[in-house]
Amino acid sequence: MIAPLLSVEGLTKRFGALLVSDSVTFAVEERELHALIGPNGAGKTTLINQLSGTLPSDAGRILFADEDISHLPLEARVRRGLARSFQITSILPDYTVLENVALAIQARSGSSFRFFGRVGQERALNDEATAVLTRVGLVGRSTARAGTLSHGEKRLLELAIALACRPRLLLLDEPFAGLGQEESQASIALLKELKSDVAIVLVEHDMDAVFSLADRVSVLVNGRIIASGTPDTIRVDPLVRNAYLGDEELA
Amino acid sequence: MTGGTAAAANSSRAWRHPAVWLFAAFLALPIPAHFGANAYILSFATHAVALGLAALSLDLMLGIGALASFGHAAYLGIGAYSVAILSDMGHDDLLVQIPVAIAVASVFAGITGFVSLRASGVYYIMSTLAFGQMLYFLAQSLSAYGGDDGVTLAARSRLAGSHLLASDLGLYYVTLAALIAAYVLLDRIVGSRFGRVLGAVRQNPMRVRAVGLDPFRYRLLASILAGSLCAVAGVLLANQSEFVSPAFMTWQRSGELLVMVVLGGMGRLWGAVLGAICFLTLEEVLPGLTDNWKMVLGALLILAALGRGSRLSQLFKGVGR
Amino acid sequence: MSVSLLVVQILNGLQLGVLLFLIAAGLTLVFGVMDFINLAHGVQYMVGAYLAAMFVTWTGSYWLGLTLTLPVALAFGLLLEVLIFRRLYGRDHLDQMLATFGLILFLNQAVRFLWGSEPLGVAMPDILSGSIQVMDGLRYPVYRLALIVAGLVIALGLHLAINHTRIGMLIRAGSTHSDMVAALGVNIRRLFMVVFGFGAMLAGLAGALVAPILSVEPGMGDNLLILTFVVIVIGGIGSIRGAFIAALMVGLLDTLGRAFGPQLLRLAMSAAAANQTGRSLAPMLIYILMAVVLFVRPTGLFPVKK
Numbered sequence: 001m002i003a004p005l006l007s008v009e010g011l012t013k014r015f016g017a018l019l020v021s022d023s024v025t026f027a028v029e030e031r032e033l034h035a036l037i038g039p040n041g042a043g044k045t046t047l048i049n050q051l052s053g054t055l056p057s058d059a060g061r062i063l064f065a066d067e068d069i070s071h072l073p074l075e076a077r078v079r080r081g082l083a084r085s086f087q088i089t090s091i092l093p094d095y096t097v098l099e100n101v102a103l104a105i106q107a108r109s110g111s112s113f114r115f116f117g118r119v120g121q122e123r124a125l126n127d128e129a130t131a132v133l134t135r136v137g138l139v140g141r142s143t144a145r146a147g148t149l150s151h152g153e154k155r156l157l158e159l160a161i162a163l164a165c166r167p168r169l170l171l172l173d174e175p176f177a178g179l180g181q182e183e184s185q186a187s188i189a190l191l192k193e194l195k196s197d198v199a200i201v202l203v204e205h206d207m208d209a210v211f212s213l214a215d216r217v218s219v220l221v222n223g224r225i226i227a228s229g230t231p232d233t234i235r236v237d238p239l240v241r242n243a244y245l246g247d248e249e250l251a
Numbered sequence: 252m253t254g255g256t257a258a259a260a261n262s263s264r265a266w267r268h269p270a271v272w273l274f275a276a277f278l279a280l281p282i283p284a285h286f287g288a289n290a291y292i293l294s295f296a297t298h299a300v301a302l303g304l305a306a307l308s309l310d311l312m313l314g315i316g317a318l319a320s321f322g323h324a325a326y327l328g329i330g331a332y333s334v335a336i337l338s339d340m341g342h343d344d345l346l347v348q349i350p351v352a353i354a355v356a357s358v359f360a361g362i363t364g365f366v367s368l369r370a371s372g373v374y375y376i377m378s379t380l381a382f383g384q385m386l387y388f389l390a391q392s393l394s395a396y397g398g399d400d401g402v403t404l405a406a407r408s409r410l411a412g413s414h415l416l417a418s419d420l421g422l423y424y425v426t427l428a429a430l431i432a433a434y435v436l437l438d439r440i441v442g443s444r445f446g447r448v449l450g451a452v453r454q455n456p457m458r459v460r461a462v463g464l465d466p467f468r469y470r471l472l473a474s475i476l477a478g479s480l481c482a483v484a485g486v487l488l489a490n491q492s493e494f495v496s497p498a499f500m501t502w503q504r505s506g507e508l509l510v511m512v513v514l515g516g517m518g519r520l521w522g523a524v525l526g527a528i529c530f531l532t533l534e535e536v537l538p539g540l541t542d543n544w545k546m547v548l549g550a551l552l553i554l555a556a557l558g559r560g561s562r563l564s565q566l567f568k569g570v571g572r
Numbered sequence: 573m574s575v576s577l578l579v580v581q582i583l584n585g586l587q588l589g590v591l592l593f594l595i596a597a598g599l600t601l602v603f604g605v606m607d608f609i610n611l612a613h614g615v616q617y618m619v620g621a622y623l624a625a626m627f628v629t630w631t632g633s634y635w636l637g638l639t640l641t642l643p644v645a646l647a648f649g650l651l652l653e654v655l656i657f658r659r660l661y662g663r664d665h666l667d668q669m670l671a672t673f674g675l676i677l678f679l680n681q682a683v684r685f686l687w688g689s690e691p692l693g694v695a696m697p698d699i700l701s702g703s704i705q706v707m708d709g710l711r712y713p714v715y716r717l718a719l720i721v722a723g724l725v726i727a728l729g730l731h732l733a734i735n736h737t738r739i740g741m742l743i744r745a746g747s748t749h750s751d752m753v754a755a756l757g758v759n760i761r762r763l764f765m766v767v768f769g770f771g772a773m774l775a776g777l778a779g780a781l782v783a784p785i786l787s788v789e790p791g792m793g794d795n796l797l798i799l800t801f802v803v804i805v806i807g808g809i810g811s812i813r814g815a816f817i818a819a820l821m822v823g824l825l826d827t828l829g830r831a832f833g834p835q836l837l838r839l840a841m842s843a844a845a846a847n848q849t850g851r852s853l854a855p856m857l858i859y860i861l862m863a864v865v866l867f868v869r870p871t872g873l874f875p876v877k878k
């Protein structure tokens with residue numbers, strides 16, 4: 001068997017006395033959609049922060065594509081193909097939608113220490129950015145200032161920027177949060193499509209989305225993974241039912 | 252800010268760009284000054300243009316990169332002392348003085364930036380202030396150059412062997428040429444790949460990191476660029492005043508540069524130049540009205556700061572973007 | 573370099589350090605608790621000195637003058653808080669810088685307007701005038717010794733107040749987690765006012781204490797402000813303990829460097845070269861120290877924020 005794309009061993013994080021990630025161990029295979037669920041405050045965002053390098057870990061090891069990336073900063077991990085989206089939208093409000101996406105493409109294609117050419121006129125960047133925006137269905141808003149987008153559109157832009165990094169593994173922190181019915185259906189369809197060429201760790205509270213998308217589900221409670229398996233086994237796992245889901249939700 | 256403040260991007264609209272008007276006015280200024288035979292106007296204008304260049308360079312940091320450096324006047328000092336010291340050593344040509352000033356400024360900006368850019372927020376502001384002050388004390392200790400009193404220059408610098416700068420008009424146009432060249436350069440840079448990253452770092456450093464870029468490098472290089480351009484301003488300023496002293500680089504002067512940039516509207520380059528002119532004009536006019544003009548100026552600054560973010564300033568923000 | 577000279581310079585350094593601490597203590601809290609860039613802290617020190625000059629002259633007694641100065645300096649700080657500062661909490665640092673920079677211009681000119689440009693002197697209290705024998709062949713002015721002692725006593729008092737009173741506990745909590753304190757239902761505006769007024773009073777007190785030995789003049793706080801910043805950066809924003817240790821470090825390093833730098837260098841180079849290098853290097857020492865500290869610990873020696 002080949003090594004998984006991402007494997008995490010004993011990852012730990014404390015905020016003062018509060019143990020937020022308690023020796024988390026799990027793995028994500030190539031092209032797997034791995035859902036991470038758990039109640040509010042379980043430590044999902046913190047785990048994403050640790051995986052992406054946004055927060056340093058207190059202990060543990062992260063292997064990505066056979067490389068130990070535990071001590072690399074966020075930007076170095078992104079360059080190796082580990083991109084993330086943020087639960088709280090993080091975009092460049094003064095730039096246009098297109099410029100937001102083009103920056104991510106620029107970051108991985110050629111040097112950014114170029115001082116004279118007009119970046120706004122770089123065809124290659126703009127074309128690829130347009131292609132990404134088409135894919136997420138935001139191309140109609142290309143020239144709008146990102147700060148003026150609606151909440152749903154901002155979530156899509158957040159996703160588009162992450163995609164534009166052309167990652168091998170995408171860490172998505174509640175990409176559907178606050179989306180309308182239609183928007184989230186479209187996003188779910190998009191993730192289904194993405195699954196075929198990129199591995200995804202998906203943090204999500206929307207159980208319909210999780211169970212329809214995930215290849216595997218891990219359940220995080222109080223910083224510990226209490227169960228991990230296929231959606232079907234998780235659905236019936238008594239531990240999970242007790243600790244988190246509540247019986248009626250799965251009935 | 253789509254692809255820089257491009258004066259040249261759309262040539263059919265170029266004439267509408269405020270920068271074009273501003274520079275046209277500067278170019279024409281010596282004409283009335285000539286007929287009015289008021290030499291003072293020309294010297295004031297040279298002063299304003301040189302400080303406009305300094306403010307312009309600061310706008311790259313503050314307006315584009317959101318780096319509120321409170322030590323920018325140090326680079327004026329580096330430029331000015333380059334003139335004094337090199338002239339004293341017999342190198343009185345701008346072609347020597349400017350490259351040396353730029354080299355020294357780059358090294359200083361590189362070292363201090365390396366330290367202060369790692370710290371954030373309040374630490375950054377305070378440490379830039381302190382490093383600026385360090386250079387001020389260094390200048391003060393140079394007894395060979397008059398210490399605290401400074402030193403009068405024997406003559407203005409030469410330019411490629413010529414004595415162009417000896418005439419006030421020559422100096423004015425050389426200074427103006429430097430300002431326009433710097434503006435064009437920065438306008439290009441703002442619209443470039445580098446400029447796009449720098450602008451992104453201003454808006455949201457975490458987002459920049461999350462696409463795989465390290466904000467530190469872009470901030471550091473912006474600091475070096477801005478410091479270098481400001482050192483050129485210092486070289487010209489020294490020639491204008493024909494005198495060099497630590498007073499070029501007080502922290503109050505750094506504060507004034509910040510005020511100029513904010514006054515003119517941050518992030519649009521020409522605004523910094525306009526801000527410099529407005530500020531210096533205010534400094535020129537107010538003393539004629541009252542002995543306590545600094546109280547008036549101070550009060551105006553307080554009101555401007557309190558009012559920033561108000562409706563009125565939002566209105567002006569849209570101009571020339 | 574004789575021992576007595578060394579002792580004198582150490583005492584001078586302590587005196588500068590104590591003075592810096594009094595000014596830095598309030599300011600580091602203003603930075604820490606409110607995340608507020610206050611450039612006008614130096615002019616509050618100046619205002620304290622002017623108030624002392626005025627009240628001492630009026631009453632003819634240093635002690636009465638000092639007693640009057642404290643509440644007025646406090647009131648003045650609170651007035652500024654109400655009129656200006658409180659409108660700038662939570663705003664961009666740049667707005668805070670501009671406003672407080674404007675305030676410096678305003679107040680420096682205002683004292684000139686009210687009291688003239690000539691430096692003012694303040695008479696020393698009789699019991700503290702003169703000098704005493706500190707050691708063999710070394711006399712040191714009593715007032716300066718008293719200043720050091722007063723500073724140390726105030727530092728101790730502050731330490732106790734910060735660590736053992738309810739308000740001190742709130743201030744400490746405010747420096748670490750200001751949002752949390754607000755969430756706990758503490759009246760954050762009142763806490764800010766207390767910190768601010770208190771900081772202004774300490775700065776004013778520092779001004780009043782040095783008034784008899786320095787000339788009281790416009791702009792006297794400007795350069796001291798930068799030294800205070802150096803102290804705060806070294807000590808770590810929001811840390812009283814950091815401010816205390818950094819203030820003594822800066823005071824001693826600056827004084828000893830200026831006094832002995834050239835002599836030390838003379839061991840390694842010619843007298844003339846050592847003189848110029850020493851005189852150039854000495855004033856830069858504290859900034860170099862700051863750079864080193866920042867480089868090793870970007871949030872100072874005693875960081876408070878998590």
Ligand SMILES: Nc1ncnc2c1ncn2[C@@H]1O[C@H](COP(=O)(O)OP(=O)(O)OP(=O)(O)O)[C@@H](O)[C@H]1O
Nearest residue numbers: 015018020038039040041042043044045046047087
């Ligand atoms: N910077 C921090 N300092 C202290 N505690 C923190 C910090 N960030 C998170 N926490 C705490 O860690 C715990 C886990 O938070 P986290 O945001 O990771 O949860 P989550 O599973 O993402 O929750 P949600 O579903 O609401 O997004 C919470 O109790 C939170 O209060």
Ligand SMILES: [Mg+2]
Nearest residue numbers: 044045046087
């Ligand atoms: Mg979360």
